[in-house]
Amino acid sequence: MAATTGGESIAPGFARFWWAEAVSGFGTAITLLALQTLVVVTLQSDAVAVGWLNTFRWLPYLVLGLVVGAMVDRVRRRPVMIVTDLTRAVLLAAIPLAWVLGVLTFPTLMVIVVLFGTVSLVNDGASQSFIPRLVPRSALQRAHARLDGADAVAQTAGPAVGGALIRLVGAPLAVLVDAASYLFSALMLTTLRVSEPAPVAERWSFRRFGGEVAAGVRWVYGESGLRRMAVATQVWFAGQATLLVVVVPFAYLQLGLSALQLGLVFALAGVGAVVGAATSTRVGRRLGTGGAIWCANLTSAAGVVVMAGAALAPTGWLAAAVLALGQLGHGWSMGLSNSHEMTFRQALTPDELQARTNTTLRSLNRAVIVVVSPLAGLCADRFGFVAALAAAAAIFASAALMLILSPLRRVRIE
Numbered sequence: 488m489a490a491t492t493g494g495e496s497i498a499p500g501f502a503r504f505w506w507a508e509a510v511s512g513f514g515t516a517i518t519l520l521a522l523q524t525l526v527v528v529t530l531q532s533d534a535v536a537v538g539w540l541n542t543f544r545w546l547p548y549l550v551l552g553l554v555v556g557a558m559v560d561r562v563r564r565r566p567v568m569i570v571t572d573l574t575r576a577v578l579l580a581a582i583p584l585a586w587v588l589g590v591l592t593f594p595t596l597m598v599i600v601v602l603f604g605t606v607s608l609v610n611d612g613a614s615q616s617f618i619p620r621l622v623p624r625s626a627l628q629r630a631h632a633r634l635d636g637a638d639a640v641a642q643t644a645g646p647a648v649g650g651a652l653i654r655l656v657g658a659p660l661a662v663l664v665d666a667a668s669y670l671f672s673a674l675m676l677t678t679l680r681v682s683e684p685a686p687v688a689e690r691w692s693f694r695r696f697g698g699e700v701a702a703g704v705r706w707v708y709g710e711s712g713l714r715r716m717a718v719a720t721q722v723w724f725a726g727q728a729t730l731l732v733v734v735v736p737f738a739y740l741q742l743g744l745s746a747l748q749l750g751l752v753f754a755l756a757g758v759g760a761v762v763g764a765a766t767s768t769r770v771g772r773r774l775g776t777g778g779a780i781w782c783a784n785l786t787s788a789a790g791v792v793v794m795a796g797a798a799l800a801p802t803g804w805l806a807a808a809v810l811a812l813g814q815l816g817h818g819w820s821m822g823l824s825n826s827h828e829m830t831f832r833q834a835l836t837p838d839e840l841q842a843r844t845n846t847t848l849r850s851l852n853r854a855v856i857v858v859v860s861p862l863a864g865l866c867a868d869r870f871g872f873v874a875a876l877a878a879a880a881a882i883f884a885s886a887a888l889m890l891i892l893s894p895l896r897r898v899r900i901e
Contacts, residue, residue, distance in 0.1 A: 559842035694845050
């Protein structure tokens with residue numbers, strides 16, 4: 488049956504796609520905490536190692552992102568999503584297997600993470616460009632808001648469940664939940680019926696393929712109207728990369744939090760994301776598409792400032808509460824902004840360029856993470872966690888300022 492938002496039908500088949508994304512997102516939320524805990528606690532590494540973990544996770548987006556987009560635009564997208572979900576399940580299952588066999592080292596983990604990132608890149612290119620084939624243009628924002636809501640619920644429950652699982656069975660075995668979630672996602676997509684255009688039957692040539700890749704880049708940074716939003720988003724990702732590297736070691740090494748406490752902290756970020764996604768349509772109607780995004784970026788900056796204040800708390804639980812309050816604000820901002828960014832991008836982009844547009848932006852966004860993550864780890868080790876969080880807050884504020892000072896602040900996509 489058709490999934491609904493606010494009592495309105497979105498599209499036939501959307502419900503299965505939604506369930507696939509929701510359940511795999513829940514598993515991913517557990518894995519993100521589990522992998523960082525594995526690095527800091529199980530393998531006894533530091534913030535620099537967490538930085539390298541994030542770098543290797545997103546490195547394929549930098550190296551292969553533009554190529555993958557052009558490849559996905561040539562094929563049907565649902566089969567690509569199914570195969571990549573199954574592959575990710577196998578790769579994640581290799582982590583606890585290596586741990587049980589006593590061969591799990593940091594280099595081994597990085598090899599698995601790079602392979603996982605490569606497969607995720609292909610899946611992302613297919614799934615994001617699949618949505619406009621499943622959902623009519625008039626329902627894009629509501630569809631993305633519903634997906635964001637599911638992701639927000641996953642971000643709420645996932646870390647809390649992940650913290651409990653890590654405490655109960657250890658970080659390596661907690662990853663198995665994510666492996667199972669990808670198997671479920673593959674099942675939902677296998678039973679989803681949708682009519683997709685036939686694959687492109689043109690003869691392969693490097694010159695033609697190179698031209699297709701270049702066309703995607705020209706579209707994003709040319710006269711499409713996407714350029715300013717794209718650059719502002721890349722600035723935002725620099726702040727997010729810094730935050731992702733710093734928060735976990737900050738919580739474990741400076742604040743002295745347990746895995747359970749940190750899981751609850753991230754769960755509150757998920758609560759914020761749920762509220763942000765639930766209110767995104769209403770806020771967009773009031774502020775417009777551009778206004779909703781810059782408002783969210785400013786909220787992220789304020790949230791990170793609050794997180795840094797946790798260093799002043801006299802007790803562990805009070806520090807966890809302050810850190811959680813900052814995560815709540817940042818989570819709300821992400822729940823609010825994503826559906827508007829995706830709607831803006833997909834509404835301006837023709838179907839034949841959807842995958843290239845998505846992967847061009849995602850590859851360059853993740854390229855920012857690849858470059859910034861190790862630098863953020865070094866900054867945290869050299870100048871302290873609070874200084875690194877202050878830098879992240881300034882970067883988020885800069886992304887907001889770029890939109891406030893541009894015509895995009897008035898953009899509305901109905």
